[in-house]
Amino acid sequence: MINKKETIQELEQRVRACQDILLANLVMMSETPAPTFHEQDRVRFLLDRFREAGLDYISDDEVNNGLGYLPGPEGAPTVALVAHLDTVFSDKDSHALSLGSDRVKGIGIGDNSLGAAVLASLPHLIQLLEIPINVNLWFCGVSRSLGRGNLGGIRFLLDHLEQLPDQAICIEGAPLGRLNYTSLAMMRGEIEVEVPDEYDFSRFGVMGAIVHMNDIINRILEIPRPSRPQTSVVFGSLHSGNSFHELARKASLRFEVRSESDDVVEMIEKRISQIIEEVRARSGVNIALNKIAHRSHGGLDFSHPLVQSSQKVLENLAVEPKIGPSMSELAAFISHDIPAITLGISNGHEINTLDEEMEVDLIFKGITQILGVLQTLNVEGELS
Amino acid sequence: MKIDQWLESNTFHHSEFWDVRQLVADKEKQNLKISLCIPTLNEEKTIGKEIVIFRSELMSRYPLIDEIAVVDSGSTDKTLEVASNYGADTYFSGDILPEEGFKRGKGENLWKAIHQLNGDIIVYVDADITNIHPRFVTGLVAPLIYKPETHYVKAFYDRPLAFSQGIRPSGGGRVTEILTRPLFSMFFPELTALMQPLSGEYAVRRQVLEEIAFPIGYGVEISHLIDVYTRWGLEAFAQTDLDKRVHRNQATRDLGKMAFGILQAFINRCEQLDMVNVKSEMAHILRQFQVNGEQIEQQEFTIIEEERPPMKTIKSYQEKFHS
Numbered sequence: 104m105i106n107k108k109e110t111i112q113e114l115e116q117r118v119r120a121c122q123d124i125l126l127a128n129l130v131m132m133s134e135t136p137a138p139t140f141h142e143q144d145r146v147r148f149l150l151d152r153f154r155e156a157g158l159d160y161i162s163d164d165e166v167n168n169g170l171g172y173l174p175g176p177e178g179a180p181t182v183a184l185v186a187h188l189d190t191v192f193s194d195k196d197s198h199a200l201s202l203g204s205d206r207v208k209g210i211g212i213g214d215n216s217l218g219a220a221v222l223a224s225l226p227h228l229i230q231l232l233e234i235p236i237n238v239n240l241w242f243c244g245v246s247r248s249l250g251r252g253n254l255g256g257i258r259f260l261l262d263h264l265e266q267l268p269d270q271a272i273c274i275e276g277a278p279l280g281r282l283n284y285t286s287l288a289m290m291r292g293e294i295e296v297e298v299p300d301e302y303d304f305s306r307f308g309v310m311g312a313i314v315h316m317n318d319i320i321n322r323i324l325e326i327p328r329p330s331r332p333q334t335s336v337v338f339g340s341l342h343s344g345n346s347f348h349e350l351a352r353k354a355s356l357r358f359e360v361r362s363e364s365d366d367v368v369e370m371i372e373k374r375i376s377q378i379i380e381e382v383r384a385r386s387g388v389n390i391a392l393n394k395i396a397h398r399s400h401g402g403l404d405f406s407h408p409l410v411q412s413s414q415k416v417l418e419n420l421a422v423e424p425k426i427g428p429s430m431s432e433l434a435a436f437i438s439h440d441i442p443a444i445t446l447g448i449s450n451g452h453e454i455n456t457l458d459e460e461m462e463v464d465l466i467f468k469g470i471t472q473i474l475g476v477l478q479t480l481n482v483e484g485e486l487s
Numbered sequence: 488m489k490i491d492q493w494l495e496s497n498t499f500h501h502s503e504f505w506d507v508r509q510l511v512a513d514k515e516k517q518n519l520k521i522s523l524c525i526p527t528l529n530e531e532k533t534i535g536k537e538i539v540i541f542r543s544e545l546m547s548r549y550p551l552i553d554e555i556a557v558v559d560s561g562s563t564d565k566t567l568e569v570a571s572n573y574g575a576d577t578y579f580s581g582d583i584l585p586e587e588g589f590k591r592g593k594g595e596n597l598w599k600a601i602h603q604l605n606g607d608i609i610v611y612v613d614a615d616i617t618n619i620h621p622r623f624v625t626g627l628v629a630p631l632i633y634k635p636e637t638h639y640v641k642a643f644y645d646r647p648l649a650f651s652q653g654i655r656p657s658g659g660g661r662v663t664e665i666l667t668r669p670l671f672s673m674f675f676p677e678l679t680a681l682m683q684p685l686s687g688e689y690a691v692r693r694q695v696l697e698e699i700a701f702p703i704g705y706g707v708e709i710s711h712l713i714d715v716y717t718r719w720g721l722e723a724f725a726q727t728d729l730d731k732r733v734h735r736n737q738a739t740r741d742l743g744k745m746a747f748g749i750l751q752a753f754i755n756r757c758e759q760l761d762m763v764n765v766k767s768e769m770a771h772i773l774r775q776f777q778v779n780g781e782q783i784e785q786q787e788f789t790i791i792e793e794e795r796p797p798m799k800t801i802k803s804y805q806e807k808f809h810s
Contacts, residue, residue, distance in 0.1 A: 123574060127543030130536045134618065155548070199617040199733065202535030204565060204572050 111419045115471040117232050124227060125470060126202065126463075128152065129220040133209045136194035139252040142167045142244075145188045149223050149244045156226035158242065166259045167246035173226060174239050180481055181239040183268035184225065184473075185257065185432050186218035186275070187248030191455055208460040213451035217276030217461060219244060221448055221470055234474050237481040241268055245432060253291070253396035257435040270409060271443035272476065273432045277454055277461065279469050280422045281447030283429030284410045285402030286437045287361045288368040290394065294319060294379065296343075296354040297389040311350030313343045315386050320356065322378045326371055332363035336371065357395075361430070365400050398430050401437040409442055409480075416475040420468055446472060490680045490721075497637070497725040498682075501626030504727075507549040510625060513632050514551060521628055522606030523555045525575070526596035530614035531564040537612070537619045538573040544621040552624065556604055557614075558583070558596040566614075578603055584803055590793060593687075594707035598795040601696050602804050609696060613687035618733040627690035630725040638695045638723040639715050643682035644732040660685065661739070666746045667709060670753055674762055675713065677721045684712055685749075688729070695719070697804070701795040705745045706752020710794075713756045740775055744788055747773040751792040 137145040146169040153161045158171030169188070190211030192198070200209030209216075222244055229236060247255030261267060275281060296312045296319070320338065328334045337359045344351030360375075362368045376392060383390045403410055405426075417424045429445045436443035448469030451461045504510060514521065523541060527534060538555060545551040557570040557577045567577045581589030583599040597611055608631050612623050627640045663685050671678040678684065685708050699714040701707055715723055737745075751771070757763040773788045798804050 121547075123539045123543040123547055126536075126539040126573070130540055130619075200536060201532045202539060202569070202573070203531065204535075204569050 111416065111471060111475050114232070114474060115420065115468060118228070118471045118474070119467045121228060121231060122467065124231075125220060125224045125466065126207075128223045129207065129212070129217060129466075130200050130202065132220040132223060133200045133212055133216040134198045136192065136196070136198050137189050137211075138193050139189040139191070139247055139249045141194065142188040142246040142256075145169075145219060146244060146246070149188070149219065152223040153226060153242060156230060158226055164259065164263070166256055168256045168260050169244040170260075171226065171242045172239065173229070173236070173242070175236055175481075179238050180269040181241060181266070182477075182480060183241040183243050183271040183436075184222060185243045185245055185271055185273045186222040187215050187256065187432060188219050188244045188246055189249050189252060190214065190216065191249055196457070202463070205463055206460045207463050208458070210457055210459055211455075212459055212461050213275075213277040213449075213454040215248075215274075215276050217448050217466070218274040221274050221473065224470070225473065228470070228474070229477075232474070234478060236477055238269075238477075240477075248432065251395055254432060254435050257432045261435055261439050261441075267439060267441060269441070270480070271432075271436045271441055272473070273429075273436075273443060273445040274473065275431060275445055275447050277449060277451035278425060278447045279449050279465050279472075280417060280425040281445060282410065282413055282417065282424045282426050283431075283433055283445035284405070284407065284426075284443070285428045286398055286400060286434035287363060287428040287430055288365040288400035289362075289396070289398040289430050289434075290360045290368050290372050291396035292358055292360075292372075292375070293393045293395055294356045294358070294375075295389075295391045295393065297391075298350070298352045299387075299389055310386070311344070311352065312354035312388065313351045315382060315388050315390070316341070316343060316354040316356055318386075319378060319382055319390070322382070323358075323375055326374045328371070329367060332367060334360075334362035334364070334367050334371070336360050363400055363428070398434040399438055402428070402433070403442055403444070407442060409444055412479040413444055413446065413472075413476050416472055416479065419475070420472055422468065422472070446476070448473075490677060493677075493680050493721050493724075497630070497722070499626070499630060499725065499727045501622040501727055501729050504625050504629035507545070507551060507621070507625055510629055510632060511549050511551050514628075517632070519608060519632065520553045520606045521551060521608045521610065522600075522604035523552050523610045523612065523624060524597065524600040524604060525555070525557045525570075525612055525614050526560070526593050526600070527557050527562060527566050527570070527614045528560040528593075529562045529564045529566060531562070531566045531569050533617055533619070534566050534575075534614050535569045535573050537614060537616065538570055538575045540619050540621060541624060542574050545624055551628070552610075553606060554604060556600065558600050558603065560591050560593070560596055584801065586803070587795075587801065590703045590795075592703035592793075594701045594703040595795065597707060598701035598703070598798065601693070601798045602801070602807065607693050608690055609693065610690040611688065613734070615734045616732055618731060622729055623688055624690075626727040626729050627688060630727065631690055631692060634725065636722060637725045638692045638719055639711070639725075640690045641681055641684065641724065641726045642686045642688035642729045642732075643726050644686070645728070645730050660742075662742050662746050662749065666749060670750075674757060675716060678712055678716055680721065681712065681724065681726055682728075683726075684708065686732075688732075693808075695723070697799040697808070698797050700797055702748075702752045702792045703795060704790065704792050705748030706755075706792045709749050710752045710756055713753075713760075717760065740777075743775060744773060744790055747788075747790050748792050751790070752794075755792065755794075 153171030245256035343354035
């Protein structure tokens, strides 16, 4: 039974004693494929865990979000605990997980099977460890977060919940110490170049899609980017061509523009559109810019009690806070003016690759952190 | 018992036993103890998750299993360290019944486990399963809990092969289909009802395990089936479909060694039962060939299916369980 004198280190020891609960959920969650838009099997598993823990209002919705509710004291405010269920991996990839003494290895663990497994474990752990919670808790496994999903799950949820939560904590697998409370402005896009069948090579020269795409990339890199507000353009993937000897007829580029300013993102987006117009006119090839996702800049002040109490918990656990912006579910809460933070659970290596692995020992510190922050909420009848 | 009738009454799908709470309630009503034994040799990649899944789901959440033990043949990797970290009792097979000596082989580990573990039912699950799930235990112990006349429950799996027009073969692996099934068809036709007689996952009552001999190598499963069948009949068996089992694929040459050991054990049993009469002593060398550059090389493997006697004949066991 927890009491007021229990230190966070003592709580951590009690969490460690329950390692098999969390690790079993991690194995079962990780080995259930959940490519974006196909999260239904993970939702089923999550809801089974919620049922076994006796949560109320267990339900899923038409976009594959899974929910459960743990009531707090009467009249208490409500906090949403959120983890996205999808990963970037196809269901054709091997999802077998290997659990060693100090590392756990498998695809999609850091982003975000571990976060989802923690969400699945928390209701059971809160009861088992008798953690005093002074708020109502919504446990939300959300779908369609990554890539083209564009936070579709959490957006749907926030658009349809009868009563929005007062605060939110988003759980991500990695890294431990992550403390996000602002969202960057962001535009995620895809540029597609296609050389038409009737292309007049005598007029435009012998150049395939790769050369035109290369031209576009070089021109984007020439766009002036301010150092303040911090701004970056990330080229995430590039695909083109099939052989050594044939000109590539198609090329596609996925990219993100990120900034601490909505205006800067808008400016760069306009400039990219102009570049595409220019290259299209000059080259005669088809070029399309598809806007996949958009976020607005915003968030909490560093002095917000939710940020402060989270930082204190991390310090007590001797974990260095890694403060920075995020573009995950946090952005959706910020756009609804709901105070929210994102916390990480453990440190990972080669995240989102086939060699992805996480440190086992830190996982229990990561869970203790979440339980520690939950205990600070509404301790004196006010949401901190 | 006719095969059709047995297939109807004694073949299950694990989903029939989804209600683990009910399983635990019935187990407790009968005051049964259940032990899980995982025999290992260099299984550090998969042993960790097997332990956490079974501990979490079938000990912490639902107290179906009373102990989880890893019985090891002398791993040189971190198998025992990983298993111990995640809460299994770990044993080197040679440390169990030391007065009986140590022989290297999976059957040896299974035999020693009868002495070391305390359960009324022992479930054996191999350590190389990459898609481990609680059904690998619940599906096997449930028929023993619900049907007192059942003594030995074997797993079988969905082995999807290329198929068309809705028909697909469902059966065992290569050794089962090429060797074991033809042998059973000739000598023990009723045992052909078992879909995968060589599967490494099964649950057995102690009073049966202590009565049967254990070949220490590849022949342990086939010997068990013949011994239990000749003593208790087909009705003592049940089998449960555990869906898919993902594991390492073995090279054909390794399957040759397995088949050699199985054939030895099978012929030994048939001789004991006066079903065949091998007039000369059988050889124990398996000869295989491999191509090395331009050369064809001969390789010889000595494979002797030694056998441990029924555990009930061991004095230390008698003292521990029957005094």
